Amino acid sequence: xxxxxxxxxxKPLPTEARLIREEPxxxxxxxxxxxxxxxxxxxxxxxLKGPTGCGKTRFIEHMAWRLQxxxxxxxxxxxxxxxxxxxxxxxxxxxxxxxxGPLARAVRxxxxxxLDEVVEARxxxxxxxxxxxxDRRILPMEKRGELxxxxxxxxxxxxxxxxxxxxxxxxxPSTRQRFVAIEFRYPDASLEEKIIRSESAADAATxxxxxxxxxxxxxxxxxxxxxxxxxxxxxxxxxLIARGIPAAAACHGAIAEALSDDPEMLxxxxxFAASVF
Amino acid sequence: MNAPLSAAELxxxxxxxxxxxxxxxxxxxxxxxxxxxxxxxxxxFVLHWVEVIDRSNYxxxxxxxxxxxxxxxxxDPASAEAWIIHAMDAYDRDGLFRGSEVFRQSALFRQxxxxxxxxxxxxxxxxxxxFVCGLAGRRLKLETADEAKTDTxxxxxxxxxxxxxxxxxxxAVYRILVVLLxxxxxxxxxxxxxxxxxxxxxxxVRAAALLAHFEGLRLEARIAGLFPGIARTMARLRNSPEDxxxxxxxxxxxxxxxSLALLERLYEFLDPPELPWQFSLHAGANDVRAxxxxxxxxxxxxxxxxxxxxxxxxxxxxxxxxxxFSIETGESPGTDDxxxxxxxxxxxxxxxxxxLTRLIDSILQDLGEIPDEYLQVAGEGRETAGGAESGTDxxxxxxGHELGAHHYDEWDYKRRHYRKNWCVLREIDVExxxxxxxxxxxxxxxxxxxxxxxxxxxxxxxxxxxxRQPAGDDxxxxxxxxxxxxxxxxxxxxxxxxxxxxxxxRNLAVLFMVDMSGSTKGWVNxxxxxxxxxxxxxxxxxxxxxxxxxxxxxxxxRCEIYRIKRFDEACDDTVRRRIxxxxxxxxxxxxxxxxxxxxxxxxxxxxSKLLVTLSDGKPDDYSDxxxxxxxxxxTRQALIEAxxxxxxxxxxxxxxxxxxxxxxxxGPVNWTxxxxxxxxxxxxxxIYRKLTR
Numbered sequence: 024x025x026x027x028x029x030x031x032x033x034k035p036l037p038t039e040a041r042l043i044r045e046e047p048x049x050x051x052x053x054x055x056x057x058x059x060x061x062x063x064x065x066x067x068x069x070x071l072k073g074p075t076g077c078g079k080t081r082f083i084e085h086m087a088w089r090l091q092x093x094x095x096x097x098x099x100x101x102x103x104x105x106x107x108x109x110x111x112x113x114x115x116x117x118x119x120x121x122x123x124g125p126l127a128r129a130v131r132x133x134x135x136x137x138l139d140e141v142v143e144a145r146x147x148x149x150x151x152x153x154x155x156x157x158d159r160r161i162l163p164m165e166k167r168g169e170l171x172x173x174x175x176x177x178x179x180x181x182x183x184x185x186x187x188x189x190x191x192x193x194x195x196p197s198t199r200q201r202f203v204a205i206e207f208r209y210p211d212a213s214l215e216e217k218i219i220r221s222e223s224a225a226d227a228a229t230x231x232x233x234x235x236x237x238x239x240x241x242x243x244x245x246x247x248x249x250x251x252x253x254x255x256x257x258x259x260x261x262x263l264i265a266r267g268i269p270a271a272a273a274c275h276g277a278i279a280e281a282l283s284d285d286p287e288m289l290x291x292x293x294x295f296a297a298s299v300f
Numbered sequence: 301m302n303a304p305l306s307a308a309e310l311x312x313x314x315x316x317x318x319x320x321x322x323x324x325x326x327x328x329x330x331x332x333x334x335x336x337x338x339x340x341x342x343x344x345f346v347l348h349w350v351e352v353i354d355r356s357n358y359x360x361x362x363x364x365x366x367x368x369x370x371x372x373x374x375x376d377p378a379s380a381e382a383w384i385i386h387a388m389d390a391y392d393r394d395g396l397f398r399g400s401e402v403f404r405q406s407a408l409f410r411q412x413x414x415x416x417x418x419x420x421x422x423x424x425x426x427x428x429x430x431f432v433c434g435l436a437g438r439r440l441k442l443e444t445a446d447e448a449k450t451d452t453x454x455x456x457x458x459x460x461x462x463x464x465x466x467x468x469x470x471x472a473v474y475r476i477l478v479v480l481l482x483x484x485x486x487x488x489x490x491x492x493x494x495x496x497x498x499x500x501x502x503x504x505v506r507a508a509a510l511l512a513h514f515e516g517l518r519l520e521a522r523i524a525g526l527f528p529g530i531a532r533t534m535a536r537l538r539n540s541p542e543d544x545x546x547x548x549x550x551x552x553x554x555x556x557x558x559s560l561a562l563l564e565r566l567y568e569f570l571d572p573p574e575l576p577w578q579f580s581l582h583a584g585a586n587d588v589r590a591x592x593x594x595x596x597x598x599x600x601x602x603x604x605x606x607x608x609x610x611x612x613x614x615x616x617x618x619x620x621x622x623x624x625f626s627i628e629t630g631e632s633p634g635t636d637d638x639x640x641x642x643x644x645x646x647x648x649x650x651x652x653x654x655x656l657t658r659l660i661d662s663i664l665q666d667l668g669e670i671p672d673e674y675l676q677v678a679g680e681g682r683e684t685a686g687g688a689e690s691g692t693d694x695x696x697x698x699x700g701h702e703l704g705a706h707h708y709d710e711w712d713y714k715r716r717h718y719r720k721n722w723c724v725l726r727e728i729d730v731e732x733x734x735x736x737x738x739x740x741x742x743x744x745x746x747x748x749x750x751x752x753x754x755x756x757x758x759x760x761x762x763x764x765x766x767x768r769q770p771a772g773d774d775x776x777x778x779x780x781x782x783x784x785x786x787x788x789x790x791x792x793x794x795x796x797x798x799x800x801x802x803x804x805x806r807n808l809a810v811l812f813m814v815d816m817s818g819s820t821k822g823w824v825n826x827x828x829x830x831x832x833x834x835x836x837x838x839x840x841x842x843x844x845x846x847x848x849x850x851x852x853x854x855x856x857x858r859c860e861i862y863r864i865k866r867f868d869e870a871c872d873d874t875v876r877r878r879i880x881x882x883x884x885x886x887x888x889x890x891x892x893x894x895x896x897x898x899x900x901x902x903x904x905x906x907x908s909k910l911l912v913t914l915s916d917g918k919p920d921d922y923s924d925x926x927x928x929x930x931x932x933x934x935t936r937q938a939l940i941e942a943x944x945x946x947x948x949x950x951x952x953x954x955x956x957x958x959x960x961x962x963x964x965x966x967g968p969v970n971w972t973x974x975x976x977x978x979x980x981x982x983x984x985x986x987i988y989r990k991l992t993r
Binding site: 104106112114116119166232235238239240242243247288290291294295296297298299 | 426431433435436479528529773780797
């Protein structure tokens with residue numbers, strides 16, 4: 024018996040497995056839920072912009088649950104090609120067999136396809152994204168000579184972090200102008216405290232101090248840090264603190280070390296932590 | 301060991317070394333007498349350093365020679381060297397008086413070196429810089445001064461703190477001072493002219509000390525909510541109990557007015573206690589604030605005008621030109637957290653760009669509110685900025701001038717140490733010249749250019765199809781047929797059956813650094829310009845990112861970098877005309893230029909980065925000691941820094957003596973000599989092609 028040749032990336036998973044049944048916790052920061060629902064109803068693709076760890080992925084999970092559509096997430100990387108999204112031929116003992124890629128599966132089953140960090144993907148992915156993202160809503164499957172027409176339930180969602188400031192990781196205007204963009208920022212202080220408290224068992228004072236610490240690190244953006252502490256990191260720290268780890272150690276492990284390797288920066292963040300707790 | 305030198309021998313040497321500062325009243329004899337008691341090694345040490353310091357200043361060298369015998373008794377050779385470097389740094393930074401002072405106080409230096417529990421600014425500053433940056437609000441600089449104070453833009457901190465036996469506590473005092481000084485801006489200490497308020501009292505010094513103390517208490521209470529950790533440390537380190545009469549300052553809404561009121565009441569009845577974190581009031585703070593307000597007001601007017609235009613653009617046909625801005629302060633102004641505010645246009649909230657947010661925040665810190673006249677827009681706004689505030693005429697200009705200047709360290713090989721912020725460097729645009737030079741060059745070298753383009757086209761990265769890959773985009777049918785045969789004959793199917801497209805990307809950024817010194821005058825300059833014209837033609841084919849900068853300057857105060865083509869600029873007619881406009885200027889202080897261009901290259905994202913220098917000779921500068929070994933060593937150090945930053949330096953030179961010094965600068969292979977200048981235009985492109993193949 025011949026072993027199956029596995030292509031990189033795609034491991035077939037029944038799409039139904041990602042039908043989200045429990046409500047994912049999400050706090051709306053602005054009108055993003057209404058905006059997304061309207062875009063979905065109008066079969067418009069959506070671009071989620073924002074720094075890492077500010078809730079983009081959680082938001083899309085929440086929306087998939089709200090709309091009761093399966094969610095297929097593709098984490099893009101710099102070797103991700105159009106074929107990885109559309110599908111490819113595999114070889115079995117006596118024949119070649121076509122296997123749909125995640126994007127094709129999403130189109131066929133009317134799922135929400137979420138391309139996470141899309142700027143990381145190769146340029147040739149735009150070939151399949153463009154016709155799918157405008158009013159044609161088709162997925163060309165070149166190798167099969169097939170055009171897939173997306174059903175109204177299908178939605179394409181991409182995320183993009185504008186904070187990298189790298190010329191190589193810019194989204195081309197022709198791509199971004201096909202999308203309805205929803206901008207995500209860090210939630211304001213009181214909301215962020217609320218999120219921390221409901222995601223971890225932290226008390227109000229801890230949550231407030233963590234938010235203050237995060238704001239201090241966000242002020243350092245561009246002065247030694249590429250990005251400040253995200254809400255996700257704060258939740259990590261809060262969880263550690265709730266389990267009895269002293270605040271200083273929790274912040275060092277969950278926040279400082281996650282943000283930087285530079286000894287001076289680490290010391291500065293530790294001192295922020297020592298100041299706010 | 302050799303025998304010690306006698307006083308007479310020493311006197312002769314010192315007479316020679318210190319001649320310019322000796323006179324009939326001040327001779328070298330007493331110095332020589334004192335030095336003759338040292339052993340020979342110490343004598344040599346002193347004479348060596350006198351010679352080195354001479355290069356900076358004769359008087360400083362004299363002071364050193366005078367202080368050396370006593371100091372060498374106290375300090376071991378390593379600390380003695382540290383002491384000398386410290387003094388020379390002080391001289392570089394603050395002048396002769398400070399430098400001599402360090403030499404005179406060798407005992408103090410030793411004591412400071414010894415008490416290891418002291419926190420020093422030099423050591424702690426990198427962390428403090430980040431710390432202060434993390435505090436919200438305007439960007440603050442850190443500097444040293446005898447006492448802690450702030451002019452609202454710079455925080456001045458003592459050079460060392462040794463109040464507590466534990467070093468961590470001394471560091472904590474630095475942190476407390478930073479937060480308190482930052483709080484002066486954040487919580488409106490300077491919304492009132494405190495210096496004027498103190499001057500009204502019979503003893504202004506006493507009044508200022510008391511007022512500083514009261515403000516300290518008030519701010520301490522304000523920051524306690526934000527930074528409980530700092531507040532706890534302050535409680536622990538406090539050396540005198542708080543006076544109950546000052547308790548009112550800890551109230552939530554206390555303002556600088558409360559401190560002034562308390563001064564009225566307690567002026568005669570309270571002596572200010574010496575707290576570990578006591579700061580003083582900066583005499584110039586109000587001037588700095590006034591200048592900043594004027595500047596920011598005009599900036600705000602411009603920014604609002606731009607915003608207004610942006611807002612009105614979409615519906616320009618029906619635009620209501622009335623547009624009035626207003627500021628809505630957040631629901632809880634005056635609480636511990638940063639004040640939140642919202643900018644409104646005709647009552648509707650508008651998204652404000654970050655720069656505007658910072659600007660408004662900064663003005664809010666100074667005034668506590670944004671007065672209506674600050675929110676007037678466009679033409680009127682600009683007029684008020686320039687006209688009404690007559691006292692600050694030209695402020696934006698001079699600020700712009702300051703903004704353009706960069707400061708770079710320079711390596712002093714004699715001291716084996718950097719001279720801090722030694723060079724002042726400015727970027728200047730080359731004036732484009734339209735004299736037909738470019739067209740003439742293109743015409744003259746037409747055949748060579750065509751050939752260059754062909755060879756460069758071959759370098760261009762193409763997609764290559766990799767066969768027999770374990771994973772890939774498509775089936776490799778050749779491999780599959782072979783494999784199928786294997787399989788039928790009982791072997792295993794090979795794993796490599798796919799094809800994959802591989803793009804050999806030229807992820808490359810190159811910066812050309814062109815010598816624009818006076819020595820290039822004439823045909824060298826022509827050859828350089830021709831080279832650049834051809835290079836641009838060739839590089840456009842290749843699609844590599846490239847930039848061209850010229851460099852020259854006179855003395856460390858006027859290093860200049862000439863922009864010819866930036867990385868993000870297309871190679872258009874302007875760039876070509878700038879190439880034509882390259883003219884020989886002054887000298888070649890290469891270190892600063894390399895450091896600046898390294899910074900520029902660092903900002904570019906590319907897998908390989910190249911810094912190619914076109915040069916006609918050694919580094920050189922006017923009237924100071926840059927000529928010769930000093931300049932070469934500084935340039936070498938700058939190139940080493942570039943190397944560390946992941947940049948590959950390369951030098952193309954026409955100097956026939958290059959063999960003597962270029963290997964030392966660039967290493968044995970990273971340079972090349974073009975011995976016939978007329979060949980330069982063609983050779984430069986060719987060398988580049990080989991370099992990046």
